[in-house]
């Protein structure tokens with residue numbers, strides 16, 4: 193068996209948690225209201241807590257007014273959804289940081 197350094201293992205774990213969040217956001221198979229309500233009737237409404245739109249990945253990443261502060265912290269200038277979901281590993285890390293700091297479970 194090949195020896196793997198702890199740093200390597202840690203890196204793999206970090207990558208897999210980033211992937212999990214990003215894949216859920218990309219596919220729409222996530223625990224946001226829009227999916228949980230339409231697909232499983234597990235959320236009372238598809239609407240976001242802000243009341244403006246359905247709570248989808250695009251809404252929370254791009255527009256939700258409740259998350260403006262967290263969004264500006266991670267992305268000081270406007271960033272396309274494409275970059276947040278399909279950008280470099282560094283970009284995907286920002287997306288994960290945003291979701292985590294917003295306290296969202298996706």
Ligand SMILES: [Zn+2]
Nearest residue numbers: 240242256257
């Ligand atoms: Zn919202």
